[in-house]
Amino acid sequence: MKKVAVLTSGGDAPGMNAAIRAVVRKGIYEGLKIIGVKRGYAGLIEGDFEPLERRSVADIIHRGGTFLRSARSEEFRSKEGRRKAVEQLKYIGADGLVIIGGDGSFKGAQLLGEESDIKTVGIPGTIDNDIACTDYSIGYDTALNTILDAMNKIRDTATSHERTFVIEAMGRHSGFLTLMSGLAGGAESILIPEFDFDLDQVCQKLEAGYERGKLHSIILVAEGIGDNFQTSRDLNESKAFALGEEISKRIGLETRVTVLGHLQRGGTPTAQDRLLATRLGAAAVDVLLTGETNKMVGVIHDQIEVAEIEEAIESQKDVDEGLYELADILSL
Template structure:
């Protein structure tokens, strides 16, 4: 955790990386709490790309009207290869200083936080991170903005698919987002009563899944749903369906939920979490703290150094997978 002595009068807020439901609630909290504390708040559009292109504009109270219920991010988000280079970060810092920005609130994931950490280390631009990602894979925080909404979006789809699976006595493989993280898959699988869950951290194999399905059929079960995290690229479910067909002769229908999990109106839980985190980020900057992320430990907000966030990965709880297996028997 770093501290700085400079008095801040103007802060910038931006969203970076993949969008997540609840980001707008966090932006709203930063702007309105900042203005309540007599700060000027500027929005940086399209993340680090916006810093490089000097796309920085003042935000007022009324700019935040009717955005808390909206998905996505009103400040937009983009990736920038130029910012990944030291000279790109130097240019971004120059633009921030020219705009009179004293400190930043970065809403995003671990890649976004690495950028914020580098700005502090190299250019002494104070920044506080707010974790916004549906994957829930940020080290140092039990919850990230957007995760609850993504799980509920996927769960609603799975409940509908189960109706069809039961009507036609079919096996379905449902693919959820998550890339290297199995949090969405494990939570959706447990809440949706999935017969098997495939995650990067789990030890489920096609052979085990086939054995469980056959055992379920022998006990009179006529339909099953398997959940899989997408892996490095969407389409893993098709590979699993093909492997199951070759191993057992069973035909599996595939449903890839895709980016609909990143959109939609955020749940109450995500709106409240985002509001608390955005307010806490402004409070931390006013107290002179930077190079930290606002995380959660249970219901309590905590401050976690950004270098720790960047160095470590948060793994899925294996006990959830074990419990899901028992309950789906």
């Protein structure tokens, strides 16, 4: 192993820069040459490369986003597209590839490793925290704190105007981010894809709270919640708006909706995300130096663990039902 490429793929997540920095500096320490791939798999196919030195990653550990940038690539989904990517890596003499991203990025890494002799290792980087074989993924903690900050500010307005606010968080089809931020932020109701909900019960809880003298209520909703409530609104729009509309219609409470959207992906990474990214970046280099391929590095019980990337892709990471029940108990 003499030369390793590194790329970020899929949605950006705070801490990706810290992971790149660790890959570069640990790799150089081990005598490797490191090549940065710009714009993810799209840049890999096009040969958009940049040699990275120690100074290339100076002063990026605190920056959000990814300085290598990221992009979707439909071409990489085809075998021909991946063949072009391998040719580009061979052309620059790269023996290994570090991929920082989510499950879609990991699938690309798996296929690349199976169809060539390029050694691949994945680093979980997604605010959704939905990747198996690791307790946490890079960006999750920062996004969690971003949501909490937004909830705190919205609560001030909600109390001032005695209103119900519906807040929509990201997470695709996973409720990790929504559940944990709702539990930490004291939301009155938390609606996530993993569990069905009864809108009548949500409304009853809201009414009971106001009867006890509550001045506001916050309902935290994951973007991937199911369509198990009736509404005339187009559900191609944010489900949070449909939910807010239905609550107003059923019990007459004035509601406001806030969709946090891509705000959750940005910002300075927390200390937790910087430390996680640094540890995983260095571990990825160690894995490549052993000659292994199609692996991922993660952290379980605060210890670095190496798993088959296929296991991470095919396994489902379950939300803790006990925490979901606890959030409901504490909101009464």
